Amino acid sequence: MKKRIVLLDGGMGTELIRRGFPQGECPELWNVEKPEVVEAIHRSYFDAGSDVVLTNSFGGSRIKVSAHGLEKRCYELNHAAAQIAKEVKKENEFVAGSMGPTGKFLRPQGEYSEEEFEEAYAEQAKGLADGGVDFLLIETQYDLREAFCALRGARRVCDLPVFVTMTYNHVPRGFFTLMGNSVAQCVKELEKNGVPVLGSNCTLNSEEMADLVKIMRGLTSLPLIAQANAGKPSLSTDGKVSYSQGPEDYIRFIPRIIENGANLIGGCCGTDPEYIRKMAEIIKIGKN
Numbered sequence: 406m407k408k409r410i411v412l413l414d415g416g417m418g419t420e421l422i423r424r425g426f427p428q429g430e431c432p433e434l435w436n437v438e439k440p441e442v443v444e445a446i447h448r449s450y451f452d453a454g455s456d457v458v459l460t461n462s463f464g465g466s467r468i469k470v471s472a473h474g475l476e477k478r479c480y481e482l483n484h485a486a487a488q489i490a491k492e493v494k495k496e497n498e499f500v501a502g503s504m505g506p507t508g509k510f511l512r513p514q515g516e517y518s519e520e521e522f523e524e525a526y527a528e529q530a531k532g533l534a535d536g537g538v539d540f541l542l543i544e545t546q547y548d549l550r551e552a553f554c555a556l557r558g559a560r561r562v563c564d565l566p567v568f569v570t571m572t573y574n575h576v577p578r579g580f581f582t583l584m585g586n587s588v589a590q591c592v593k594e595l596e597k598n599g600v601p602v603l604g605s606n607c608t609l610n611s612e613e614m615a616d617l618v619k620i621m622r623g624l625t626s627l628p629l630i631a632q633a634n635a636g637k638p639s640l641s642t643d644g645k646v647s648y649s650q651g652p653e654d655y656i657r658f659i660p661r662i663i664e665n666g667a668n669l670i671g672g673c674c675g676t677d678p679e680y681i682r683k684m685a686e687i688i689k690i691g692k693n
């Protein structure tokens with residue numbers, strides 16, 4: 406990582422929808438029912454230049470899949486997610502086990518205890534680890550307390566490296582998570598707890614992400630992850646979601662994200678293999 410920029414992948418959700426996934430259903434179910442589609446998406450990202458792809462398990466915690474009545478299949482769905490990606494990767498390609506937020510809140514804002522969150526993440530991490538991921542990526546976290554539940558759960562069941570990315574809103578006084586955690590608080594506390602690689606994904610566009618990376622770089626010397634959204638989503642009258650940053654506009658800020666100190670870059674919501682291909686070109690130019 407110190408030697409060159411590592412390229413992650415782009416969005417999974419939009420790629421599933423493009424291939425016929427019906428919105429509102431459980432994306433992780435396709436790891437078992439349509440594995441060939443998930444496999445094709447992973448392959449398209451590796452072909453575009455990704456060094457690492459993220460498993461189709463963003464919403465795979467027990468709490469999240471229980472909304473679809475699939476709580477008994479939590480382990481199975483995550484295990485399958487890992488295996489699909491593992492079978493696609495070639496030499497020098499890697500698979501990260503994606504662990505997104507539960508979508509719920511801890512007490513007092515919500516009704517869950519820290520133990521319940523930790524347990525839900527532990528089960529997911531076990532499925533991903535047994536399925537053969539190379540490391541875990543706890544991502545899109547909007548509450549530092551929840552991120553630590555996920556970290557404890559993951560560490561309880563495996564010895565894999567566990568990376569963490571938080572998601573921040575850009576407000577007039579700076580960048581803060583939904584639960585009000587500052588960038589400094591997140592970076593310092595994650596580093597203090599031995600997280601080897603950390604950063605941010607989602608919510609921000611690539612220009613805002615460049616500013617955030619600069620702030621994070623001022624707080625730590627750890628390798629940093631930056632995965633911006635393709636700008637803001639909007640819904641058309643026929644129900645299609647589109648994003649404000651096309652590939653050309655998005656990648657204009659990639660050199661700045663790298664200059665400001667990111668070590669692992671990739672896309673998030675609204676980005677696809679075309680964005681990743683363009684990012685791969687920029688990284689290659691940087692090497693010459």
Ligand SMILES: [Zn+2]
Pocket residue numbers: 606607608634673674
């Ligand atoms: Zn996103």
